[in-house]
Amino acid sequence: MTTERTAEWAERAVAEAEALAERAPGRLSPEQQVLERIERARRRKPRIRESRVTLAHGAGGKATRTLVEGIFVEAFRNPTLETLDDAAVLRPGVDRLALTTDSYVVSPLFFPGGDIGDLAVNGTVNDLAVSGARPLYLAAGFILEEGFPVSDLQRITASMAAAAQRAGVQVVTGDTKVVQRGKADGCYINTAGVGLLERPVTLGTTYVRPGDAVLVSGPIGDHGVTVMLARGELDLEADLVSDTAPLPGLVAALLDAAPGVRLLRDATRGGVATILNEVAQAAGMAVVVDEAAVPVRPAVTGACELLGIDPLYVACEGRFVAVVDGAQAQAAVAALRSHPLGEGASVIGHVAADPPGIVLLKTAFGGTRVVDMLVGDPLPRIC
Numbered sequence: 001m002t003t004e005r006t007a008e009w010a011e012r013a014v015a016e017a018e019a020l021a022e023r024a025p026g027r028l029s030p031e032q033q034v035l036e037r038i039e040r041a042r043r044r045k046p047r048i049r050e051s052r053v054t055l056a057h058g059a060g061g062k063a064t065r066t067l068v069e070g071i072f073v074e075a076f077r078n079p080t081l082e083t084l085d086d087a088a089v090l091r092p093g094v095d096r097l098a099l100t101t102d103s104y105v106v107s108p109l110f111f112p113g114g115d116i117g118d119l120a121v122n123g124t125v126n127d128l129a130v131s132g133a134r135p136l137y138l139a140a141g142f143i144l145e146e147g148f149p150v151s152d153l154q155r156i157t158a159s160m161a162a163a164a165q166r167a168g169v170q171v172v173t174g175d176t177k178v179v180q181r182g183k184a185d186g187c188y189i190n191t192a193g194v195g196l197l198e199r200p201v202t203l204g205t206t207y208v209r210p211g212d213a214v215l216v217s218g219p220i221g222d223h224g225v226t227v228m229l230a231r232g233e234l235d236l237e238a239d240l241v242s243d244t245a246p247l248p249g250l251v252a253a254l255l256d257a258a259p260g261v262r263l264l265r266d267a268t269r270g271g272v273a274t275i276l277n278e279v280a281q282a283a284g285m286a287v288v289v290d291e292a293a294v295p296v297r298p299a300v301t302g303a304c305e306l307l308g309i310d311p312l313y314v315a316c317e318g319r320f321v322a323v324v325d326g327a328q329a330q331a332a333v334a335a336l337r338s339h340p341l342g343e344g345a346s347v348i349g350h351v352a353a354d355p356p357g358i359v360l361l362k363t364a365f366g367g368t369r370v371v372d373m374l375v376g377d378p379l380p381r382i383c
Contacts, residue, residue: 228307273372275321300314
């Protein structure tokens with residue numbers, strides 16, 4: 001076939017498709033068909049296909065969500081659990097309480113900017129903060145491996161104590177277990193936290209509306225890339241430290257300045273992309289993101305490019321995603337930037353009515369692509 005004939009054939013095919021669309025105006029375009037196929041797949045009941053748990057089940061993406069919904073939600077189903085928020089909001093009496101728990105298995109235990117100890121405090125404190133609560137108390141459980149250096153344990157607990165003091169919380173109860181050598185990779189920590197919901201604010205995907213602004217509180221991906229490089233498995237160096245930090249003060253500044261905050265989520269496993277997908281799917285709306293507006297440090301961008309990883313999927317430990325009334329976006333950004341932990345805050349996109357359940361990224365090249373939920377496990381053991 002000659003080049004001229006190929007071009008003529010292509011032109012005829014386009015003309016035929018356009019004519020068909022005119023004759024059948026209700027027919028879905030190819031793009032609409034793809035989006036409809038995605039939506040049908042998402043509506044299916046989650047089902048675990050693997051016979052054994054894999055590392056991907058702990059990465060925070062599609063496999064994690066399938067595991068959580070197909071196993072844990074199915075077993076423990078109740079209205080409070082089904083929201084799958086960072087913390088459960090409880091009403092045992094006059095006061096509203098927030099309750100959360102998390103486990104930490106980061107490798108290595110010590111990394112630039114932090115360690116498993118302050119990570120365990122900050123991660124749980126931040127889950128309470130983004131629920132709108134003031135964190136009060138923590139419980140801490142330690143699983144220690146036989147032979148673990150006592151000096152390392154002292155270093156970890158000292159770091160936890162300092163982090164708790166910075167966050168304004170107390171560790172009030174706990175538990176310790178010791179397992180045989182080779183069974184725990186040194187030290188694992190579980191923390192649970194309780195906070196008090198003092199503000200008359202209710203946050204969640206139910207309140208998200210078209211026209212709302214989507215913000216991040218600072219540069220993304222610092223923690224995940226820092227931990228990955230700290231393993232020493234890659235011949236890469238970068239001037240990076242983890243962003244692990246307590247967020248209650250930053251959240252309070254935002255809520256004071258912008259009463260139209262709809263939702264807050266801390267962008268840990270699965271990164272910002274996973275949070276945005278969860279918001280889009282739960283709200284039944286689209287999230288449209290401007291790639292050029294997403295704050296990423298050059299060192300993170302460089303490391304991700306070399307490794308073929310999108311920074312949007314890389315975990316943070318001191319950043320959150322906020323959905324705010326569009327009219328209050330600038331006031332929200334100003335409030336965040338006035339706080340030391342929010343100096344790099346930015347509006348990265350907005351909520352739209354269509355296509356429902358989809359995250360769209362407007363690329364730096366002028367195109368648009370779908371940002372799906374994380375598949376696989378690009379950065380294991382980062383929290």
